[in-house]
Amino acid sequence: MKNSCPTLVPDLPAPTSLELPVSASSSAPFPFSGSNGALPAVGGYRMRIGSSTDKKDSGRMHVDFAQARDDLYEWECQQRLLAREERHRRKIHEDFLRPPSPPPIMHFSEHEAGQLAERLKDDHTFSEATAVLFTWIDRGEVNRRSANNFYSMIQSANSHVRRLMSEKAQHEEEMELAKETFKNALLAILTQFEQITAVFTAASRQKAWDHFSKAQRKNIDIWRKQCEELRNAHSEEIMGIRREEEMEMSDDDSDESPCKKIRMEENGVCGQSGASLREENDSLRWQLDAYRNEVELLRKEQGKACRPYDPEHFPDTHTHLLQQSMHNMQQQLLSLQEQLRSKEVVLEQARDEHRYLQGEVLALRDKMLTNGDVVEGNNGETPEKVVNGCATTLYRSRDRRSEAAMRGALTSEREALLLGIISTFLHVHPFGANIDYLWSYIQRLDTTVSAGELESLMSRLPSVFRQELSGVGATLEKRWKFCGFQSLSSV
Template sequence: MKIEDKDDKPNTGRLHVDYAQARDDQYEYECKQRMLAREMRHRQRLEEDRLHPPSPPPIVHYSDHEAYVLMEQLKSDDEFMKASQILMTWLERGDLTKRNVTNFYSMIQCTNSQVRRLLSEKQNQEEALQKMKENFRNIFEGILHQFDQIEKVFSSSRKQRNWDHFSKAQRKNLELWFKQAQEIKQNQLEEFLSTRMDDDMEMSDEEPSEPKKKKPDEPFNPQQLQEFLARGTMREENDSLKCQIEAYKNELEMMKAEKQLIQAKMECKQFENELKAVKQSQLEEKKAEKSCEGSEDKEEGTTSEEKQSSSKETSVSTVSSTGLTLTEKETKLIGLVSCFLHVHPNGASVDYIWSYLSQLNVSTRTSELEELLLRLPMLFKLNMSGVGAGIEKKWQFVAYSNTAFIPFSFNS
């Protein structure tokens, strides 16, 4: 090899190339390359995992215990979405069988009950929204009243006796402030009127129509605010008067019902007193007759028979009216049933009368009660209405309307 085509020793030489491979260096180099490739693949996998959305949690398999836990979760508002997803997965998997159909029906029923909870929550939110709107409206009205007061202050300052005392710069600032206050008040009033019209249109049952926008060149009329405020107060007074009228009507109906009940009780009490007086007089007459008969037939009667007769007198008292015989229990039932049916002029069924007697701790049966009512046609009347299976039997008290009423005669 020559440099610049010179033959001297500094410019000549020989280049030796050795083609032998250094295997130790080659193996170390390959190991480093594989390590770098592994690190690159690891970084790429971490980046892909970070960008991928998280996988959903695994759905548990169906069992009776899991169904009970899921039913409790469906009743909770916080866990409803997760529980409904699990229920939907079970249904799609085909876990519903005839053996567990009751559990699935209960879970679906719990899901359906969420509808009522959502509706009640929606109603509560609407009520809260209405309260917020009402509060906002009241605050807005207060702001408009303050704007009116500010305008009155500027109007008072513009009077001649006050205006002359201000300097030219002060008058200029006062006029500017007055114009700004008027413009702001007009804008706020337009916004207030538009919101009130929108609310009225939402509350009305008519079809919504676009509110008429006020032209910017139209002069401001301060009576509009007073008219809208007066309408609101008149609407509130009208609602309060309606409520008062309804309350008065209900109170009047209650007073009428109480008056009729008191009158019926007084008539029933009078009837009972008359019945007791007739019974007492008949008992006294029979006692006198018995004492006369006893004095004549002293030898025939024995002390044991007298005791039996006295016990019978205390235990059983019979009422004879055209051959009719009643016990003391039956007379008590007649008085109570008469009072009850007198308060119910349209009549009542035997079961209704029996329930009333049960509340008074009077033990009897419906068959005995119906038999007793049938035995007294001069006091009680049976009315039948309806056809076939829908027939209805009602008993009425007709003692006062029966002109052929024969007074009872009591025998012991």
């Protein structure tokens, strides 16, 4: 082959055969199908056979393609082979990902029942054994002959209930320990935040603050604000955990005496009074939570109001007083719960006395009816009416006394509740508050209260509340202050 540019000739494999017909064209099949793509580059070259320069021994190459049936059939077979291999690989992958089918359940027999009973006693094979037992019962294998075997297997399954309950108790104990560990860790983090805040507060004092540059003061102020935000977030999280614990404790207290609740529902009046007392107890508990949130918000406001130049306005004594007021509210809640229990005891005694009087009335009626001298007509009806009238009068008088006592107790409890709210509110306002401010705050909790009622209640307790005048001229106003601690220390 002669060519002016031999470097452009592609490197092609030798054809497997060369057919030279009489015409000027010939066909040359190649062993690789990829060689067909490089053949068009050969077109246009001049070709010479041997060293002869005759015209018959030289010429120009022209490449063209022709479709051979044998090659097409071979290519189609190759494509089908590749498709079969791909389907086989896909099926193997799907079988690998498919979950294993459950083992077949054997049919019921005496021998299999004995083995299943032993497997039910083992903790490791209990789940599989219960599945087999359920399948047998669902198939209808239970009959008169096999009833005893199935009963023993069901009894073995029931024996695991105690084990499961003990495991549940153990997990609950572990969960409580984890909660306690988490709470202690949060408290430690909060303590460290308090220490860091104290460092920032000390750095913000006037004697140290003046020595820092403007950029350093700006950075310290930014760091202090970030630390306070994180500390407040952790404090709210700890308060939420404590509220959840108190709610759980209150739920446990409410679940202590279910039998007593059932007995109280037997009598209509007793049930209504008990329900009202429980509602009051719940409302007091919710109000206590509201007071805690209010105290926390007031504490945050006091912290924000204290400037970094005067940190002495944020002492630990303020926190101590707030904790003491919270403790007083908790004591009040405990006393109200004790009153609730005493009311339940009184209601139980009243119910017993009511039953006893009913028995006495029935016995007296039977005695009068079975008397030897039976009086006919209206004379025979008079004793019964008299007895019934006496019993009715007795019951009505007892109901009036119980309603009057209950009404008086509710009034005193309401005054005690108002006293606690006013004391807490004035305690977190050491400079006092006027009656309008106090009334607007308490009205959000109780819409029926009036300003005159609050003022009369505080006027009756001069050792707890003291009224003072503050301001000059047009700003003169009367303020109420809480003086319970001073009065207690002077006694």
